[in-house]
Amino acid sequence: MTDPAPVDPAKDAAARAAVALVENGMKLGLGTGSTAKIFVDRLAERVHAEGLDLRLASTSKATADQARALGLVVEELDDLGWMDLTIDGADEVDPDLNLIKGGGAAHLREKIVATASDRMVVVADQGKVVDCLGAFKLPVEVIPFGWASTRTHIERVLTELNMPGRPVVRREKDGQPVITDEQNYILDLDLGEIHDAPALARALNAIAGVVEHGLFLNICQLAIIGRPDGSVVELQREEMQ
Template sequence: MTDSSSVDLSKDAAARAAVALVENGMKLGLGTGSTAKVFVDRLAERVHAEGMDLRCASTSKATADQARSLGLVVEELDDLGWLDLTIDGADEVDPDLNLIKGGGAAHLREKIVATASDRMVVIADQGKVVDCLGKFKLPVEVIPFGWQSTRVHIERALAELGLEGRPVILRERDGQPVRTDENNFILDLALEEIHDAKSLANALSAIAGVVEHGFFLNICNLAIIGRPDGSVVELRREDLE
């Protein structure tokens, strides 16, 4: 079995386990990214097989398009109100169920949807589980106006936290800045290790021009980690308390 097929099986195992958590009549948040995409596929299969009645809110235009193409009902979050459950992927998961998200440039909407839910469940493969957050670059969504000044403020904030000299990189595709669904830019912070995520999160949130950072701290209730053999491991927040 190749590495890529092992990862695919891991994602599918996590997605299927998450689909089993969905109950008829739920208002459900749909995440964004490669593992969330698998989840939406598997969810649609179950909805059609069982005739389930679900109302979904999406964390990105891409996920909304996918879900609607599969026959799922997707509505605006404001029309749905509070959600029962959000299921999403993550770029990193630490032992305390803190996350880095935003590799798909959707962490603003993902955080809004996740925090408008009774529970957030993360699905991921084993490669996303880390001892310390930071190897994956921390995404920070910023407004385009004055973004270079915002980057300077971010660099100063990093220096104050002992992270001076770490690269703050404008995310680009085909030579142009990546635009989020809100038409903003993404700055990726190459930090390697983050030992005080809460202080950094607070510092970033206080900077004018920063829309949202990719830290999801104390938001995830359950992480379902898929294994290459098709099994899963569940990490629960209540087990940490």
């Protein structure tokens, strides 16, 4: 039997700080990704230690499976109605707490759960904090039917927004397209920098075949950023110190 992999201290610090925000009786959204996975582990520890009564919804099948394996009860979002709090990870966080998400191909469900919550809190390490979104490839979930035509529309939009020639690549694993929980494809946009995220979001939303993109704008209220020494910095939307 192999020893478990060591937990990243920065991600663990962020996860532990987020768990402290959870109150008994909450309806709570569980995020997806490496830091969110640690959060679910730490949440389960607290639930079992304190007997917290929580109602939980998940942003992915992977997170739901993890939570249930830890003895947590996960329900359907539609059965819970409105959520008190969602805690999730991010691939990038900018000074206004706008995000890029979708590295785990779960941004559609993540956005649905986050926007069905009173509050969204992001947990991440310092490497996810950026001055300008875009270094991380922007995921766009598209339906498989006509996906190549949808890619062409996206390329035209990028040209109109002064980002011509940027690669738009279907995400694959082992030579096969990555399939999301909703049975769709992911197109990754290699943009470098996104100088007008709202304009890009509006343009992508208007394309037939696009299901959802990974720009989370004005959704996150608080980011808990873990540091390697085990400390955290809490970033509000108006301040990014």
